[in-house]
Amino acid sequence: MLVKTYGSSVFGIDATTITIEVDVTKGIKFMLVGLPDSAVKESQQRIESALRLNGFKWPRYKIIINMAPADIRKEGSAYDLPLAAAILAASDQISAEKLSKFVLMGELSLDGTLQPIKGVLPIAINARKEGFEGFILPKQNAREAAVVDKLNVYGAENIREVIDFLNGENKIEQTIVDTRAEFYARMNNNPLDFSDVKGQENVKRALEIAAAGGHNIILIGPPGSGKTMLAKRIPTILPPFTLKEALETTKIHSVAGKIGKDTSLMTRRPFRSPHHTISDVALVGGGNYPQPGEISLAHNGVLFLDELPEFKRTVLEVMRQPLEDRLITISRAKFSVEYPSSFMLVASMNPCPCGYYNHPTKECVCGPGVVQKYLNKISGPLLDRIDIHLEVVPVPFKKLAEAESSENSETVRERVMKARKIQEARFENHKGIYANAQMNSKLIRKYVQLDEAGNELIKNAMDKLGLSARAYDRILKVARTIADLEAEENVQAHHLSEAIHYRSLDRENWGG
Template structure:
């Protein structure tokens, strides 16, 4: 007897419908064969399915079963096919109603006792089922809140294989998961972040971070050890604008596929903050593997990627960042598949000016030779530095400021200004859905929205000649000045906005 159950595979960030065909041959020698390009985890499903069926009080005939996962050209990985394979076996042996399986998707890992466990990638699976017109999706009970983020499709939370069979026979129906209203308020998770008011001094650095957050620009912090570079970077998420529901769903899908979604927070409302160690590999940074997975640049999508001790990262590892920074996405090609992941992040780098950390410091003398300083700073290539909008020196904090009890502006106050600037950008780009912030603009949008007045053109002309800037740097100055003008509430880019943007460019090679 043949039974067909529908499941779903995750390819990149998208789902692909899988037909799980189970053929039962009662007059053949005992065997349980899985075909259709399964990986090792799928092959191991045979033992989990057999034990789960028997321990749920059901029968697993000791005969021949052949399971085909179609299409056979698509690689199947992970334990998510346990549940559909078990239902297929039960339907093929007349222990599950075959007519109830049409129009439904089954996803879940089985324990040996028959309980249904969490699997990764539920959000793209349910979204694909909704796109294909399926009526309901059977998911592990633990994953139901995440699955319910997709509207207009029934979500059935399954605690165990036995309870699913009782539901299919209408003995003890499992009610559909009741969706809770989406929380659109400002996330309270920000309370645990460093507040700008608690950072002493560094007012010009705070201003640079405010500009970067308002337009999603990249930043490089350079200064001696212990002056607060890492502290300032960690305070940055507290001033970032609240994500829209569309952005939150986009980020949540990435974390669902990467299996990093918190169980108690099905929807990510706080912008990501990723801070990988400098020993990270290229695959870990941009994504990869035999079957590509999202890397840190994708996990930081719509948020911050903080690279502390930037020159300590492998030089080739840093160079692979150039394409994601420019294109806002990363494409990973393998022999059998090419996948594209979103990577629209703010890169914040922090570094010392030399190996000892005190080159140019007015208090402590640098012990490095000029050659050592040059070698250290040349670990960052010119093309990578050219893609960083804001270069800011972080000096020592005076003793008087450290001991001053007065508090500065709070992160909430700064965030209000940034929200207003982002609202101006959303209105400007209302007909450009791919643009979320000024940093996303391309040459055509820069020509349309970033034209300075005559005095500004003269200042730019002089700056280009004296600083020998590239065309990319010229465009980044214009985008940065547009953000500064948005913070000031100005409709046009004025000379004062251009002057501030220009001062954030490195005036000379550090060494």
């Protein structure tokens, strides 16, 4: 008897429906075809044990299984459940009536318990698109799938519950999530706040500008000056997720298996902080069957690289293209995968190996040329792609001991959101651009009109600092954001002056 069940394969951040065809006839052979990987092939042993321990029999006949389309590689153990259901239906042990209405996915333990799987959200989105009535999956993943409306989601704990449901002998409780209510209730739930940071008002100002325009920023300062503390609080001043951004980010984390148990939708912007020993593949994504890397997991959020010069140069260089295109394409011989990577890069570094170059009170003990050699670990083209270079000085004890708290994140965020609304209105006719940091040269010329004083100021800065054309564009973008924060229609000389100030590493006194 021939029976069909339906599963799904995740490719990039999108899913494709997989039709599992099972034919049970006379004979003693077991054949599984359709480009299954080792984990799929090993499902026979898991399924056989799960069926036996739940009162069912493995058919002692010839079993032929085809996973179509046969030219798409099938990966992972999540096909255990649809394979088991198809084998039972093809051998007349359960009813096949409901199988065509549902997508089934789940890994089986030997006792039939369902284990959580990856990529649930894109699978659920595709199931609704393909017109399936519902999605049966492990209970731990049910809330994640229930984010998708107009799709019945049933979370089961073991294969016995699924079999009884397909036979009509019992009901599995449908998982329902009020996506909008839950999203808006949890979107501002963050334990960190800008008011925790004493002093550093000039740094906070620069971070506010970076958040308002989506600019990349690098913080240079001695150990203990608060660089990491400040960086961790950047997501608290970024505009809250829109529902569309939350769904897009959750899809990426779902594919990577980074969604927590019983979690439905990500409500806070991601903050990714990989260690400096990370490989280039782990940063941008890859593998035989490419998975998203840290830059994609930071999509719509912040990628924080602490101690930037300690990262391998090859790792840093692979970021150059994603920083410009906000998209990473991972190519293999037979296919390529695209992952979005629109993130805000925040980096920090000591000014030299000992950490005290340009320190107001402590003396640097590095030898001649050591500081420049240390800075040269970061290439010029990468630094050019970072809009704001800011020197961070230690906070004096008097500031640390003050009882008065500083401005909180919510106040700063309100100003950032007002500036972002101005930018949204400006770029409403430009697809894919929502912040000043994304402007190309044509848009810069259109929206950054300088007067005579501004032109003279930027000309002198270019001559004195020896800035590249890309650095020139970056200064204009930052100046445009400063003007937006002040709700000014035109970029004025004092906006440019502040933007030029945020190019610390271009100054002559850096690196000796």
